Amino acid sequence: MSRNRKVHVTRRSVMAGAAAAGTLGFPAVLRAQAAAVKVGIIHPVTGFVAYNGQQGRLGATMAVEDVNKAGGIKAMGGAKLEALLGDSQSKVEVGVSEVEKMNEAGVVAYVGCFQSPVGIAASQAASKYNTPFLIDVGASDLLVTRGLKNVFRLKPGFGACVDQGIAALGALNEAAGKPAKAAVIVHESGEFGTGTAKLLAGKLPSVGIEAKELIAHDNPTRTFDNVALRIRSMAPDLVIMSNYQNEYVLLARTLYQQKVNLAGLFSVLGGGFNYKFVKELPDVAQYMMDTNHWFNPQSDKAQALKKRVEAGGALFTFEVYLAYSTVMLLADALERAGSADKEKLIAALNASTFNAELLPYGPTKFVNGQNQGGRAAIMQALKGDIEVIAPTDVASAKAVFPKPKFG
Amino acid sequence: MPDPAIILAGVLNGLLAGGIYVLVAVGLTLIYGVLHIINFAHGSLLMLAMYGVFFLWRLLGIDPYVALPIVIAGSFAFGYVLYRGLIGRFSHGRDENILLITLGLAIVFDNVALLLFTGDTQTIDVTYAGTIVQVGAAFLPLPKIISFLAAILLCGVLGLVMARSQLGKAIRAVAHERQGARLVGIDVEQVFAISYGIGIACLGAAACLLMPTFYVSPTSGHAFVLIAFTTVVLGGMGSFVGAAVGGLIIGVTESLGGLLLGEQLGQIGISLIFILILLLRPTGLFGAGR
Numbered sequence: 118m119s120r121n122r123k124v125h126v127t128r129r130s131v132m133a134g135a136a137a138a139g140t141l142g143f144p145a146v147l148r149a150q151a152a153a154v155k156v157g158i159i160h161p162v163t164g165f166v167a168y169n170g171q172q173g174r175l176g177a178t179m180a181v182e183d184v185n186k187a188g189g190i191k192a193m194g195g196a197k198l199e200a201l202l203g204d205s206q207s208k209v210e211v212g213v214s215e216v217e218k219m220n221e222a223g224v225v226a227y228v229g230c231f232q233s234p235v236g237i238a239a240s241q242a243a244s245k246y247n248t249p250f251l252i253d254v255g256a257s258d259l260l261v262t263r264g265l266k267n268v269f270r271l272k273p274g275f276g277a278c279v280d281q282g283i284a285a286l287g288a289l290n291e292a293a294g295k296p297a298k299a300a301v302i303v304h305e306s307g308e309f310g311t312g313t314a315k316l317l318a319g320k321l322p323s324v325g326i327e328a329k330e331l332i333a334h335d336n337p338t339r340t341f342d343n344v345a346l347r348i349r350s351m352a353p354d355l356v357i358m359s360n361y362q363n364e365y366v367l368l369a370r371t372l373y374q375q376k377v378n379l380a381g382l383f384s385v386l387g388g389g390f391n392y393k394f395v396k397e398l399p400d401v402a403q404y405m406m407d408t409n410h411w412f413n414p415q416s417d418k419a420q421a422l423k424k425r426v427e428a429g430g431a432l433f434t435f436e437v438y439l440a441y442s443t444v445m446l447l448a449d450a451l452e453r454a455g456s457a458d459k460e461k462l463i464a465a466l467n468a469s470t471f472n473a474e475l476l477p478y479g480p481t482k483f484v485n486g487q488n489q490g491g492r493a494a495i496m497q498a499l500k501g502d503i504e505v506i507a508p509t510d511v512a513s514a515k516a517v518f519p520k521p522k523f524g
Numbered sequence: 525m526p527d528p529a530i531i532l533a534g535v536l537n538g539l540l541a542g543g544i545y546v547l548v549a550v551g552l553t554l555i556y557g558v559l560h561i562i563n564f565a566h567g568s569l570l571m572l573a574m575y576g577v578f579f580l581w582r583l584l585g586i587d588p589y590v591a592l593p594i595v596i597a598g599s600f601a602f603g604y605v606l607y608r609g610l611i612g613r614f615s616h617g618r619d620e621n622i623l624l625i626t627l628g629l630a631i632v633f634d635n636v637a638l639l640l641f642t643g644d645t646q647t648i649d650v651t652y653a654g655t656i657v658q659v660g661a662a663f664l665p666l667p668k669i670i671s672f673l674a675a676i677l678l679c680g681v682l683g684l685v686m687a688r689s690q691l692g693k694a695i696r697a698v699a700h701e702r703q704g705a706r707l708v709g710i711d712v713e714q715v716f717a718i719s720y721g722i723g724i725a726c727l728g729a730a731a732c733l734l735m736p737t738f739y740v741s742p743t744s745g746h747a748f749v750l751i752a753f754t755t756v757v758l759g760g761m762g763s764f765v766g767a768a769v770g771g772l773i774i775g776v777t778e779s780l781g782g783l784l785l786g787e788q789l790g791q792i793g794i795s796l797i798f799i800l801i802l803l804l805r806p807t808g809l810f811g812a813g814r
Contacts, residue, residue, distance in 0.1 A: 163635065165743065167643030306788055334787040337747040339738075342537040342668075343782045346661070350530055362645050366739055370647070374654050374737070375663045389645065398649055 151194035154457050156181065156447065157201050157219035159229035159239060160440075164207025165336075168362065169231050169436050173253055174202060175426070176440030177228055184448045192455035198448065205230055209238045216242040225457045226251060228443050231436065233257035233308065240268045247459050249450075249466060253443040254410075254436055256309060256386055261486040267459075269466050269483055271443050271473060272410050273491040275386075279316040282385040282408030285495040285507045287324025289518050296380045296519045299329045300355035301348050303341075305364060306333040313359040313385055321357075329353050338364050341371035348372070354380040354519075358387055365389030366398070373401040380519035381406060391434045395498045402498035404520035406506070410435040411494035412475050414505055414513045419475040442473040446481065477511040526783060533662030534783040535776055540664060542775020543672030544734055548748045549755035549767040550679055551726030557762025558699045558719040561619050564626040566752065568633035569724050571745030573599050573731035575641060578740050581648050588648060588735045589670070595728040603724025607717040637742040647739045671733035678729050679768050682722070686764065695719055699762065751778075754798050760811020769809060773797070 158177045161170035181200045189195040201222055203215035212235035216227065226249040230236040236255035243250040244265045252260055252270040256278070261270050273281070290297045302317055304310035311333065318328035329351055332344055341364075348356060356379055358368060366389040369382065382405045384390060390407035412419040412433070422441065423433040431437070446469065451457070454465035470480040479490040495507040497516055504514030526534075548570060555563045563569075576595055580586040586594070610629070615621040655666035686692035697705040698715040706712050730748075738744070755774050759766020774794055781790030801808060 163638055163643075167638055167742070168645070169643075171642055332787060335791065337744070338787070339747050339751070340537070340541050342541070342665075343534055343779055344787060345663075346530060346533050346537065347783065349663075350527070350661070363739055363741060363744070366645055366647060370653075370737070374656065374665045376654070376656060393644065397647060400649075400654070 151196040153197045153199035154190060154193065154451060155199045155201055155222060155224045157203060157216070157224040157227040159203040159205055159212060159215045159227060161207040161231055161235065162204045166207050166232060166361070172431070172434050172436035173231050173440040175431055176437035177253065177444050180441040180444035190448060190451045192452045193457065205235045207232065209234050212239040213242045215239070220246050220248065224248065225459065226447055226462065228253055228440065228447065230255065233260060236260050240265060243267055249459065249462050251443045251447055253440040265486070267463060268486045270486060271446050271481065271488050271491060272439055273493055274487065275312060276316065278408055278493045279313060279320060279385050281493050282495065283317070283320045283324055285408065286383060289516055290324065290326065293518050295325060297326055297354035299327045299353045300357050301330050301332065301351055301353040302328055302357045302359065303332045303334065303344060303368060304359040305336055305361055307336065310359045317357055317385065326355065334364065336361060336364060338367065341368045344368065345371050345375040345377055349375070349377050356382050358382065358384040361388040366394055369405060370398065370401050376523040378522045384408070390496065392432050392503060395503050396501055399501035404497065404517055406495060406497045408493050408495050410439055411477070411496060411505060412438045413477040413511050415511055416474055422475060438475045442475050446471045446473065477508065529661040530783065531780070532660055534779045536659060536662045536664060538776035538779025539772055540668040540672045541779060542772035543675035544730055545748070545751050545755050545774055546679055546768050546771030547675045547726055547730035547733065548752040549771050550682060550764060551723035552752050553756045553759065553762055553764065553767045554719055555723040556756065558695055559622065559716055561622040563723065564623065565629040565633065566727070567745035567749035568630040570727045570731060570748060571637060571740065571742060572633055573728045574735060574740035574744060575637065577731045577735045578646050578648060587650065588732045592729060592732045595732050596725045599728025600721040600725035604717050604721035607720040611720065612713055612716060634742050641742065643742055645739045645741045648735045650736050653736050665737060667736035674733055679764065683764050691718065754794055757808055758797060758801050760808025763808065763810040766808050766810030
């Protein structure tokens, strides 16, 4: 009897204990048991644009870490994000094979891919599985104009950046008494540079500036001495650049070394306009302007993330905060969907009003996958730092235009 | 038709660019002349030397020109050890093995550089980088004039060493007839390693002369490889004079082509030269007929 009772009591105790633990002591364990949400993060961490890819991966993984530290996706029982990291090797076919591999692994969404051609092909591959594909960096508007329902881009594209850059340049020129009347455009010969150059040449006349000549160059280019010579002989007021990092730096350096006098050096999505360039070659970079993705300098969260990134020895380049914000957009959509179901996730992204706090954006509003609330910033290198000169609501300094001439 | 003053400026720019092509090509032609192999790791080794120059400047504040003897000696030692420890040991005397090993080394070096240094663009900021010498319409950056003169000087010194010294004679003997050289007591493997070391030392010199005006990233060496191969074919495989003249011709052709036909189409001049040489004089301008 006593033995039975003992057993009985013990069983009760166990049951009661289990119940108590279920409500009080073990919620963390129960949350940890929620299935992780697998996210495919694809960047070119090797190959031609490896640096940009490595920066993108850094931003995305930091965001995953932050989401998990904050308790995961609460609407899904605290499910953690699990990052599956892929390397596109700067090649289209490798990007596509990463999509296929990750699909086998059961990813719920993809984030990537820095290069537009890789993003175009990879998101197309993801569409077969109706898996959401969030573009963190990728300038081509083709990414979101193919009618694919699974593709979303937080940042503004190619066309919007050119429009915004030209409008800002026009306003700057107008305010300075129109010192710039003619421009030479130097661009890399790929889709990015050629496309941007054509758009720029077509739109410059709308702000009273003539595109005198378009000079295309290959990647890599060993010397820009002759380009500088031609620019000097044409005597334009502006040089507008559209190149990847190496050639951007080399061209800027050559124009400075050869003391080519200009009212301004301007770029749209300039590949080399970043803190490293401005801090390491301050004389070369001084007064250069760029229209690009930029963080909101007045955002405390952006400044805090910048400190964290720099404390880790990296630079706070646009790839970092765009990838970070894109993963945060995904986490927000998962919260809204309350599920990893792809249809529900796509619906949540379409209805998203996510506030990308790091960026000078309004709430998201997706139309055909393109966020209408995104906008670029116009920056200028001033005294070894990068200042935002437009839009005025987030500006941190007043533009210097035209720039002082070489003595 | 552009102004003659602009053409002259283009020629001067081309000659200065050609100076660097000469240095890169001289190393390649020496390695080909002696080992009879194409060094596929040439661009990657140039990149490593450029990182060496960059870090000497960044960490120790050593100016690229002051670093010349250090980097040349370091590159020679690296090339020598690479040949002795790896290329010579694992090639088993077969040329195709050497080709594959140098190709493999290029892949390893590129990826190790990517891992250690990231894909970022690194530059050196020296006070004299913006100093210009004006010659007519040409604004010639002082570092490029220095690199041109130094390239010609180093080429001359190398030519003298090859012509007058015992080492030069041994190298030439091995290049001409390695079995015969072995029979007269020359340590052929040692000559191979020294020649490879000298070829890489030339890249060390090129790296020091390039860095004040260029950049380094894990892929930056490749920008010069194709041009160096073209220079060697134009001048004649294994010919120093050929590499020097070829480098300058390529530099001027590239420059004038870019000026007259545009930067992209201008490159066609180099390809045309390459095809014409292969058609009309396959041994190159100064190459020995076989």
